[in-house]
Amino acid sequence: MRLIYRGKTKNVYEDGPYLIFYFKDSLLGFGDEEDTGGNEVIGERKGKGSAVLKQAEFFFKLLEEHGIKTHFVERLDERRARFLKAEKIPLEVIYRFKAYGSFLRRYCGWVEPLQELNIVEFTLKDDSLGDPLITEEAIERLGIASAEEIRQMKETTKKVAKILREFFSSKALDIIDFKLEFGRRERRLLVIDEISGDTMRVMRNGKLLSQEELLEVIG
Amino acid sequence: MRLIYRGKTKNVYEDGPYLIFYFKDSLLGFGDEEDTGGNEVIGERKGKGSAVLKQAEFFFKLLEEHGIKTHFVERLDERRARFLKAEKIPLEVIYRFKAYGSFLRRYCGWVEPLQELNIVEFTLKDDSLGDPLITEEAIERLGIASAEEIRQMKETTKKVAKILREFFSSKALDIIDFKLEFGRRERRLLVIDEISGDTMRVMRNGKLLSQEELLEVIG
Numbered sequence: 001m002r003l004i005y006r007g008k009t010k011n012v013y014e015d016g017p018y019l020i021f022y023f024k025d026s027l028l029g030f031g032d033e034e035d036t037g038g039n040e041v042i043g044e045r046k047g048k049g050s051a052v053l054k055q056a057e058f059f060f061k062l063l064e065e066h067g068i069k070t071h072f073v074e075r076l077d078e079r080r081a082r083f084l085k086a087e088k089i090p091l092e093v094i095y096r097f098k099a100y101g102s103f104l105r106r107y108c109g110w111v112e113p114l115q116e117l118n119i120v121e122f123t124l125k126d127d128s129l130g131d132p133l134i135t136e137e138a139i140e141r142l143g144i145a146s147a148e149e150i151r152q153m154k155e156t157t158k159k160v161a162k163i164l165r166e167f168f169s170s171k172a173l174d175i176i177d178f179k180l181e182f183g184r185r186e187r188r189l190l191v192i193d194e195i196s197g198d199t200m201r202v203m204r205n206g207k208l209l210s211q212e213e214l215l216e217v218i219g
Numbered sequence: 220m221r222l223i224y225r226g227k228t229k230n231v232y233e234d235g236p237y238l239i240f241y242f243k244d245s246l247l248g249f250g251d252e253e254d255t256g257g258n259e260v261i262g263e264r265k266g267k268g269s270a271v272l273k274q275a276e277f278f279f280k281l282l283e284e285h286g287i288k289t290h291f292v293e294r295l296d297e298r299r300a301r302f303l304k305a306e307k308i309p310l311e312v313i314y315r316f317k318a319y320g321s322f323l324r325r326y327c328g329w330v331e332p333l334q335e336l337n338i339v340e341f342t343l344k345d346d347s348l349g350d351p352l353i354t355e356e357a358i359e360r361l362g363i364a365s366a367e368e369i370r371q372m373k374e375t376t377k378k379v380a381k382i383l384r385e386f387f388s389s390k391a392l393d394i395i396d397f398k399l400e401f402g403r404r405e406r407r408l409l410v411i412d413e414i415s416g417d418t419m420r421v422m423r424n425g426k427l428l429s430q431e432e433l434l435e436v437i438g
Contacts, residue, residue: 110361117360119360129328133354138326141337
């Protein structure tokens, strides 16, 4: 199998019509602090890759059960899973139930931590630019996605928000934010990349859940 | 008269029910380079304040002739003009005909200089945060403006874009971008602040016009 992408939290291999993701044990954060909103690898923790994969499998299946199309096919082992190939759209679609992380830093002084938001944001996926916020009009004009694709991504993200909020509230937990990525396959959009503790923030009584705690919840 | 605001390019005084703006000779830019998109004062040029005021008077009158409500009342002398008081909305509404300045820096590698855009962007007016881009949903949720005000600001900005494009194209010039600010007065929105060479970029044959060149155009 050919390695086609070496990422911060996973490597991606090509396997005929599929992709195989290998989930690494790397931790994301800023400086010393673990934060799934972080863009730097700040260390490793044994078992972290396998925990993320279990979460990804769980959430992709949860979405599929609710009629959301994703690229997930099957888990292969502790660290690897098979996905459909799709043409990646270079955007992160962020749903913010409450204000946290980069939103607080961006609008410091204009927003309270954990203030209710319920908004969708698009950022351009480009590490060298710091994943800048981008408006829907700019996405269209720069040829990154069509107006119809933008509409579909927003609609799907809101549906996923409802599914995740209901799931976590049934466990007496609070979801703060999550991000999705989308890809094109056979003229339709799929949710791609991963959905896990690395792509969402969940709180219990005002305290962020660790990967291990999140794993217990879905176990 | 009481000084109520000491700004980079103007001071503002209160005069009963009016505001009096005093236009300074300061130049905006980055480092050594003059750029109206800049947030730093990089020097002074004698006559600059008076040139900006002549431009502001010209453009406010042009907008009013086309039915756009502004806070402009009258010019008092070379450096001062009278305006209506309005409650400032802390946003800059930017119309980008073509890609330039902060848009090119923000999406470097994804956009060509002077690529056609025709988009409206909102930024939060907060120097200490670097005037960050903000989505319409976030403006509403942070209580900065209502959905109806956002709709009106966009609509007015598009109307102003049409007026300015027609004006400059009649002079064989190309307008690249401009920004507006809005204020509330008696339950309606007014275009406030100023409209001048300090708040727009205009080109002749691919070269940015200086304040003096712009003044010749409208003179």
